[in-house]
Each structure stands twice: as structure tokens, then as C-alpha cells.
Amino acid sequence: MLSLIDLLLPSLWDTLYMVFTSLIFTILFGLPLGIVLVVTEKDHILPNPIVYGALSYVINMTRSLPFIILMIFIIPFTRLIAGTTIGTTAAIIPLVIAAIPFFARVVESALKEVDWGVIEASIAMGATPLQIIIHVLIPESMSSLALGVTITLINILGYSAMAGTVGGGGLGDLAVRYGYHRFQTEVMIATVLVLIVLVQIIQLCGNKVAEILNKK
Amino acid sequence: MIQIKQLSKIYSKGKNQVSALEDINLTIEQGTIYGIIGLSGAGKSSLIRCINRIEEPTSGEVWINNVDITHLSPGELRKVRKKIGMIFQNFNLLSSKTVFDNIAFPLRLNKTPENVVKEKVMALLKLVDLTEKAHVYPSQLSGGQKQRVGIARALVSDPDVLLCDEATSALDPKTTKQILSLLKEINQGLGLTIVIITHEMEVIKEVCTDVTILEHGRVVEQGKTIDIFSKPGNEITKHFVDQIQHLPTHLHNGTLLSLSFTQGSAGEPVISKLIKDLQVDVNILAGKIEWIQEKPIGKLTVEVDRNTVPLAQIIDYFEKNHVRVEVFNYA
Numbered sequence: 002m003l004s005l006i007d008l009l010l011p012s013l014w015d016t017l018y019m020v021f022t023s024l025i026f027t028i029l030f031g032l033p034l035g036i037v038l039v040v041t042e043k044d045h046i047l048p049n050p051i052v053y054g055a056l057s058y059v060i061n062m063t064r065s066l067p068f069i070i071l072m073i074f075i076i077p078f079t080r081l082i083a084g085t086t087i088g089t090t091a092a093i094i095p096l097v098i099a100a101i102p103f104f105a106r107v108v109e110s111a112l113k114e115v116d117w118g119v120i121e122a123s124i125a126m127g128a129t130p131l132q133i134i135i136h137v138l139i140p141e142s143m144s145s146l147a148l149g150v151t152i153t154l155i156n157i158l159g160y161s162a163m164a165g166t167v168g169g170g171g172l173g174d175l176a177v178r179y180g181y182h183r184f185q186t187e188v189m190i191a192t193v194l195v196l197i198v199l200v201q202i203i204q205l206c207g208n209k210v211a212e213i214l215n216k217k
Numbered sequence: 218m219i220q221i222k223q224l225s226k227i228y229s230k231g232k233n234q235v236s237a238l239e240d241i242n243l244t245i246e247q248g249t250i251y252g253i254i255g256l257s258g259a260g261k262s263s264l265i266r267c268i269n270r271i272e273e274p275t276s277g278e279v280w281i282n283n284v285d286i287t288h289l290s291p292g293e294l295r296k297v298r299k300k301i302g303m304i305f306q307n308f309n310l311l312s313s314k315t316v317f318d319n320i321a322f323p324l325r326l327n328k329t330p331e332n333v334v335k336e337k338v339m340a341l342l343k344l345v346d347l348t349e350k351a352h353v354y355p356s357q358l359s360g361g362q363k364q365r366v367g368i369a370r371a372l373v374s375d376p377d378v379l380l381c382d383e384a385t386s387a388l389d390p391k392t393t394k395q396i397l398s399l400l401k402e403i404n405q406g407l408g409l410t411i412v413i414i415t416h417e418m419e420v421i422k423e424v425c426t427d428v429t430i431l432e433h434g435r436v437v438e439q440g441k442t443i444d445i446f447s448k449p450g451n452e453i454t455k456h457f458v459d460q461i462q463h464l465p466t467h468l469h470n471g472t473l474l475s476l477s478f479t480q481g482s483a484g485e486p487v488i489s490k491l492i493k494d495l496q497v498d499v500n501i502l503a504g505k506i507e508w509i510q511e512k513p514i515g516k517l518t519v520e521v522d523r524n525t526v527p528l529a530q531i532i533d534y535f536e537k538n539h540v541r542v543e544v545f546n547y548a
Contacts, residue, residue: 122309125269126323126374127298136326140313216354217312 005191008175013195015089016171019161023096024154031101031153034060035108036134046120046130060102068099068160072167092169096160104153111145112138144215151207155200162196172196219245219268219378219410224277226263226434237263238434241277245427250404250411252425252442254418254457260434261414265380268412269301270294282377299327302371306383308363310355310370317342317351320369327374341369345399361392368399372407379403381413385420397423418457422446422509430454443509447477448541471520472528473502473545474535478515482539488519491534497526 034056040046041053066074072095076086083091115138123137139146165173172192180189226238237260245251255261266272268279270286278285286297310319320338329337342348345365355363364384371379381400385393401424404411413425421428421442428445430438432453438445449458478487492499500520507514521531528544535542 116307116309118305118307118309119311121271122303122305123322125271125298125301125303125380126326127295128326129295132326136322137311141311143313214313217356 005187008179008188009172009191009195012170012172012175012192016158016161016165016173016199019089019092019096019164019169019171020154020157023093023100023157023161024150026093026097027100027104027153027157028150030097031104032108034101034105036112036138038105038109039112039138040130040134046124046133056105060105063098063102064106068095068163069167071095071099072164087168089170092161092164092171096157096164099160100153100157103156104149107149107153108146111142111149114145115141144211144217147211147214148207151204151211154203154207158196158199158203218247218280218282219243219412220278220280221264221268222278222280224264224267224279225275226260226267226272227275236434238267238274241434241436243429243436243439245410245412247410248404248408249426250401250413250424252421252428253412253414253431254416254421254428255414255431256416256453258433259431261416261431262382263434264431265382265412265414268378268380269298269303299323299374300376301378301380302374302376303380303382304364304367304371304384306386308355308360308367308387310363310366312355315352315354316347316358316366319355319366320373322370323374337373338369341373344372344403345369359392360388361395364388364392364396365399368396368403372403372409377410379409379411381411381415383415384413386415386417390419393417393420394423400424421457422507424510426510430457443479443512443514446507446509447479447514448543471500472523474519474521474531475543475545476515476517476519476535477541477543478517479512479539479541483513483515485538487535487538487540488517490538491531495526495531495534497531498522 038053038056038060041049041056043050043053063071075095075098078098079086079091079094082094085091119141120133120137123133128136161169161171162173162176165171165175166177168174172195176189176192179185180192221241221243224238224241225236228235228237241264243251253261253264263272267274268281270279274287278287280286281297281301284297286294289297311322314322317338320341321334324334324337338351339348342351345368347362347365347369350358350362355366358366367384379400384400385396388396397420400411400413403409404424411424413420415421425442428440428442429436430445430451430453438449438451438454445454446458449455488499488501491497498521501517502520503518505516507516521528523531532542532544
């Protein structure tokens with residue numbers, strides 16, 4: 002029993018490291034991308050059909066690749082950035098690349114929920130587009146954004162298990178190496194249980210945060 | 218002063234072109250409360266949005282205090298907008314900010330020092346009577362309270378003009394009256410020019426000194442509210458003034474006259490003198506007093522027998538006695 006925990010804990014740590022580091026980079030790149038996507042749309046505050054069209058196209062393209070293919074496809078890029086293609090740090094790169102377009106769409110739909118009347122009122126007050134983004138669009142959609150981050154986090158967790166199968170480390174790696182290759186069913190079950198608990202905790206926290214942020 | 222010159226607005230959707238406003242000319246004097254009334258689709262919402270260029274006019278000019286705002290750069294336009302307050306039918310408050318922060322919002326956009334912000338916001342909270350709600354979120358307020366926050370927010374940057382876009386349409390009649398008297402108080406206290414668009418004649422009657430009636434994107438009537446009320450010259454105006462009073466048709470068979478008595482004529486027994494002088498039968502069908510900003514207008518609907526005396530003579534008699542006459546021919 003002790004050995005099972007000894008196996009699980011480092012893998013859990015690896016997974017959490019991968020997932021949360023990826024989340025930080027995903028928000029860092031995905032949030033601005035989602036914002037640009039919204040404001041450049043027709044009839045919004047900075048309409049620009051070329052920027053909007055190009056971004057939307059690239060996002061759809063990236064999202065249409067299955068994660069496992071994407072991961073292999075960008076190996077040279079991963080090596081360039083991380084210096085290696087094996088291990089948890091290397092896995093972060095494909096995870097971030099896959100999660101950015103997903104999160105950008107999540108941000109897009111959250112920001113689109115902001116009542117146009119409120120934006121119009123800010124324009125009438127003489128607010129600049131940047132002020133509208135920072136002081137209106139983002140604060141007004143904070144609750145939806147928190148839920149969006151939750152969904153994205155769970156998504157990254159799912160991807161990270163896949164990354165494990167190609168030497169990424171973490172719970173997915175553990176399940177494949179012990180549970181699958183060595184026929185240690187109890188390791189497989191334990192991994193699945195840990196993942197279930199993890200997803201539940203993330204969703205619960207996300208809902209709670211969204212509820213606190215919601216002033217409507 | 219606001220001057221609108223030959224303003225037109227055309228919406229294009231694919232091949233379809235819809236003309237929302239056509240050749241609008243308006244002059245709104247400093248310090249007046251100016252009403253623009255029309256049915257939905259008359260173009261009043263587009264018109265008020267062209268005044269601060271939230272909507273771009275297709276052609277024409279909008280002059281505010283001798284600046285043509287239709288030719289300003291985005292940066293200059295933002296500066297002008299800071300001096301034009303606006304309130305909305307749906308209030309458009311930031312749900313993520315407290316009442317205090319909503320009112321402070323325009324000031325903080327201008328990076329006003331916090332001590333000045335606090336002072337100004339507290340003063341406005343007092344004006345709109347919401348001091349104890351300062352740290353509450355808008356979702357916990359009633360419609361009337363939300364609109365008062367909207368008014369405070371619009372006034373916080375000391376505007377020259379306040380635009381009201383159907384500001385009372387989402388409120389019940391009692392709250393509407395409260396908001397209107399607040400607007401009137403602000404108009405008198407701060408000398409602010411207020412432009413109100415509405416579909417409710419009550420709003421115009423209550424506060425507006427001047428009125429423009431819009432129909433299908435065109436101005437159909439323009440003038441002092443009291444004049445428009447005592448003698449509406451146009452079908453759509455009559456619709457708003459509603460002076461036929463929906464008389465049951467079986468009650469009359471002659472010629473109906475609608476009479477408006479303003480201050481000069483109200484003291485004279487005009488009807489009784491008419492009956493004696495012209496020997497004509499008059500049947501009184503309906504009557505009421507309308508109040509246009511504390512000025513009474515007496516409205517009387519009467520039936521006369523045009524066979525005994527020519528109608529023109531009767532009308533002439535009324536006009537001489539300063540009674541405004543309108544003829545409805547039912548028979």
C-alpha cells in the first residue's frame with residue numbers, strides 16, 4: 002500500500018506542475034488573443050475584419066488537430082524552446098499550444114456576454130477602447146472567465162494524461178507504465194480515482210470563485 | 218446650444234437601405250429641456266445617438282457649443298463626449314461595480330485624484346438621495362434607484378448637456394414622475410441643457426419646454442410644448458395629444474369641435490356668450506384640464522349645429538376670444 006502512495010505522489014506532483022504551469026502560460030497568451038478576437042469583430046469597439054478573420058482561421062486550424070498529433074507535430078518547436086522533448090517541462094509546450102486557442106474561444110464567448118448597452122455607455126463617457134477592455138469588458142465578465150478557466154484547466158488535465166503516454170511524466174505516464182504495460186490494475190484504478198477527485202475539486206473551486214465574482 | 222443641420226442617417230444591410238433619419242434640423246437652446254417624441258421606429262433613438270456620435274450620421278452636421286462634432290478626430294470626440302452626459306432606458310450600469318464606483322467611473326477614466334472623486338461622488342449621491350446605497354451593487358437596487366445612479370454618473374463630470382434615451386420607459390408612472398422632477402431640478406439648479414427622447418406624451422407634458430415630433434425619420438412638428446398641445450397641426454401629433462377622447466359615436470351626429478382654452482381665454486364665459494350672440498346650439502361632450510409644466514390648458518369637446526350658423530363664423534368667434542379650435546367631421 003505504501004508503495005502505491007510512493008508511486009502516486011510524485012506523479013501527482015508532476016501532473017499538478019505541468020497543468021498549472023501550462024494554465025499560467027495559456028492565460029497569458031489566450032486572454033489577449035480572446036480579447037482581440039472580440040473587439041476586432043464587426044460592430045465592436047475596434048472592428049478589423051483582416052485581424053479577426055486571420056485569428057479566427059488560425060484558432061480553428063489549431064483546434065482541429067487532435068492533441069496527440071499536435072504534440073508530435075511540434076516536436077522540433079518543443080526542442081527549440083525546452084531543449085528536450087521528454088519530461089514534464091517539455092510536455093508543457095504542446096499543452097500550452099493546444100490550450101491557447103481553446104481558452105481564446107472561451108474568453109471570446111465570456112466577453113460577448115457583456116451587455117452592449119454598458120459598452121455603449123462607456124463610449125458615451127469618452128472611454129478609450131483600451132479603457133473599455135480593462136475597466137468594462139474584463140471586470141464585467143469576471144465570473145464567466147472564472148468558469149472558463151476552470152473548463153480550460155480540466156481540459157489541460159485531460160491533455161496532460163495523453164502527454165504522459167509519450168514520456169511526459171505525471172499520472173497519465175504512471176497509468177500507462179504500471180497499469181497498462183505491467184498489468185498492475187490497482188495502479189490504474191488508483192490513478193483514475195486520483196484524477197476523478199482532482200477534477201471534482203477543480204470544478205468545485207471554480208464554481209465557488211465564479212459565484213463570489215458574480216454580482217448580477 | 219445644440220444645432221442639428223440637415224442630418225440624415227441611412228442604415229445599409231446588404232443591398233437594403235433603410236433611411237432612419239431624413240434632413241433633420243433642430244436648434245436646442247442652452248438651458249432648455251427639449252423633448253423629441255415619436256412612435257417606435259420613428260428614428261428618435263438614432264437621432265439622440267447622433268448627438269454624441271455613438272452612431273455616425275450619414276450626412277449633415279451636429280454643432281455643440283459652436284463646434285461641429287461630425288468632423289472631430291476620435292481623440293477630440295472623446296473629449297467632447299466627456300461633457301455630454303447620457304442616461305439610458307436600461308440604465309447600463311456596471312454590474313461588477315458598486316453604486317459608488319459606478320458614479321466614480323467617468324472620473325477615474327480621467328485619472329481624477331481619489332480625494333476629488335470621493336468628494337464629487339458623495340455630493341452626487343446626496344443629490345440623487347442614495348447616500349446609504351453607496352456600497353451596494355446595482356442588482357440590489359430598484360429601477361428608479363438604478364436610474365438615479367445613472368443620472369449621478371452622467372452628472373459627475375459636470376456636463377453641459379444631458380441626453381436621456383427613453384430614460385423613464387422602463388419605470389412605473391410614480392417612479393417616472395420622481396425621475397422627471399429630479400431632471401427638472403437638475404435643469405434649474407445647474408442650468409444644464411437636457412434632451413429627452415420618449416414615446417410617452419406624459420414625459421413631454423411634465424418637463425419639456427420645447428418639443429419635436431418625429432415620424433418615419435422626419436420632423437413633422439416643432440415648437441413650444443404648450444403651443445403644440447393647444448393646437449396640434451398634424452395627425453401624429455394628435456395621436457400623441459389624444460384629444461378626440463374616444464367619444465362613443467352614437468352620442469353625436471353633428472360637427473365636433475375641440476376647443477383649447479389657454480390662460481387668456483379661461484376667465485371668460487366664451488361658450489355661454491357664443492350661444493347668446495350667435496343663437497347656436499352647443500352640446501358639451503367632454504372636458505378636461507391638462508397641465509403643461511404647471512400651466513393649465515382647458516380642453517373641451519363640443520358639438521355644434523352647423524345648419525343654423527356657418528361653421529366658419531363659429532370658428533371665427535372662438536379665435537377672436539383666444540380659444541383654439543379644431544374641427545372633427547363625423548357626420
